[in-house]
Amino acid sequence: MASSIKKVAILGAGGNIGKHVLAALVKQSFDVTVVSRPTSTSTFPSHIHVVKTEYTPSELEKAFVGQDAVVSLVSGDGFADQVKIVDAAIAAGVKRFIPSDFGSDTTNPKAVEAVPIFHHKRQVVQYLESKEDQISWTAIVTGFFIDFCLAYKLIPIDAGNKTAVISDGGDVPFSGTTSENVGLATARVLEKESETKNKYVFVSSLTTTLNELVAVYEKTTGSKFSVTHESTEEVTKTNLQKLQQGDFSAIGPLILASAFRKEAWGDLRTLGSESWNERLGLPAVDVEDVVKAVVSAK
Numbered sequence: 041m042a043s044s045i046k047k048v049a050i051l052g053a054g055g056n057i058g059k060h061v062l063a064a065l066v067k068q069s070f071d072v073t074v075v076s077r078p079t080s081t082s083t084f085p086s087h088i089h090v091v092k093t094e095y096t097p098s099e100l101e102k103a104f105v106g107q108d109a110v111v112s113l114v115s116g117d118g119f120a121d122q123v124k125i126v127d128a129a130i131a132a133g134v135k136r137f138i139p140s141d142f143g144s145d146t147t148n149p150k151a152v153e154a155v156p157i158f159h160h161k162r163q164v165v166q167y168l169e170s171k172e173d174q175i176s177w178t179a180i181v182t183g184f185f186i187d188f189c190l191a192y193k194l195i196p197i198d199a200g201n202k203t204a205v206i207s208d209g210g211d212v213p214f215s216g217t218t219s220e221n222v223g224l225a226t227a228r229v230l231e232k233e234s235e236t237k238n239k240y241v242f243v244s245s246l247t248t249t250l251n252e253l254v255a256v257y258e259k260t261t262g263s264k265f266s267v268t269h270e271s272t273e274e275v276t277k278t279n280l281q282k283l284q285q286g287d288f289s290a291i292g293p294l295i296l297a298s299a300f301r302k303e304a305w306g307d308l309r310t311l312g313s314e315s316w317n318e319r320l321g322l323p324a325v326d327v328e329d330v331v332k333a334v335v336s337a338k
C-alpha cells in the first residue's frame with residue numbers, strides 16, 4: 041500500500057546519525073524540512089530547507105504544521121524534550137513520529153535497568169503508546185552504528201595503537217547497522233507506513249563478536265593486536281556508581297557492557313525481535329568491508 045507520508049520534519053539532522061538519515065530521506069524523495077535550534081552550530085547543504093526554532097510548544101507546533109512525519113534524532117538534553125516535541129507534533133496534526141531510539145533494545149527491561157539513560161528512550165515510546173489515538177509511531181532499533189562506533193573507537197579496538205579491550209571473553213554476538221543502512225531503514229519505515237505503524241522495528245547489517253572484530257583488524261592491518269580483558273559485571277558496577285555521582289562519561293561503558301555481556305542483549309536476533317531487514321530491503325554488510333573502510337580512513 042502506498043504511503044501517505046510525503047513531508048518529513050527531522051530534528052538533530054546535523055548530528056552523528058542525523059546527517060545520514062537526512063541524506064537517505066532526500067535520496068528517497070521525501071520533502072524534507074530540517075528543524076534546528078537557533079543556537080545550533082550544525083550546517084546543512086544549501087538545497088535543504090532549514091527552520092530554526094526554539095523548542096517551545098508553540099514554535100515547534102508552527103514548525104510541524106503541514107508535515108506528515110517527524111523524525112527525532114536529538115541527543116543529550118534533547119531526550120527530555122521529546123515528550124514536548126511529540127505534543128507539538130500532535131497539535132500540528134502530524135501522522136507519524138519516529139523517536140530518537142536508534143540503538144540498543146530498549147524493550148528489554150533488564151537492559152533499561154542496567155543503562156539508566158535508556159529510561160528516557162523507553163518513556164518516550166510509552167508516551168507515544170498512550171497517544172496512539174492521536175499520532176502513530178515507529179521506534180527503530182539498530183544495535184551499534186557499527187562504522188561510527190569503530191571509527192570513533194567507542195567499541196574499544198584501536199587500529200593505530202594495535203590494542204583492544206575484550207569483555208567477558210569476547211565471543212558474545214552483537215548486532216550492528218551501518219550509518220548508511222540506519223538512514224535507509226528510516227526512509228523505508230516511512231515508505232511502509234501501515235506495516236510499521238505503532239511498532240518497534242529491529243534492523244541490523246551484521247552480527248559479530250569482539251574476538252571476530254579483532255581477528256578482522258589483525259588480518260586487515262597485518263599486525264597482531266595487544267588485547268586486555270575486562271568483565272562487564274565490573275564495568276557495570278563501577279560505572280553505575282560513577283553515574284550516581286553525576287559522571288555522565290559512565291554512559292558509554294554502560295551501553296557497551298549491556299551489549300557485550302554473556303546474556304547477549306546486544307544480539308538483536310535472539311531477543312524474540314522480528315528482523316525487518318528483508319521487509320525494508322536492507323542489504324547485509326560484510327564485517328571485513330566495514331573494518332577495511334575504517335582502517336583505510338585513518
Ligand SMILES: NC(=O)c1ccc[n+]([C@@H]2O[C@H](COP(=O)([O-])OP(=O)(O)OC[C@H]3O[C@@H](n4cnc5c(N)ncnc54)[C@H](OP(=O)(O)O)[C@@H]3O)[C@@H](O)[C@H]2O)c1
Pocket residue numbers: 051052053054055056057058075076077079080081082095113114115116117118119121140141142143144182183184185186188189
Ligand atoms: N547505536 C549507536 O551506536 C549510536 C551511536 C550514537 C548515537 N546513537 C543514538 O542516535 C541518536 C542521535 O545521536 P547522535 O550521536 O547522532 O546525536 P548528536 O550528534 O550528539 O546530536 C544530534 C542533534 O541533537 C540536537 N541536540 C543536541 N542537544 C540538544 C538539546 N539539548 N536539545 C535539543 N536538541 C539537541 C542537535 O541538533 P541541532 O543542533 O540541529 O538543534 C544535534 O545536532 C540518539 O538516540 C543516540 O542515542 C546511537
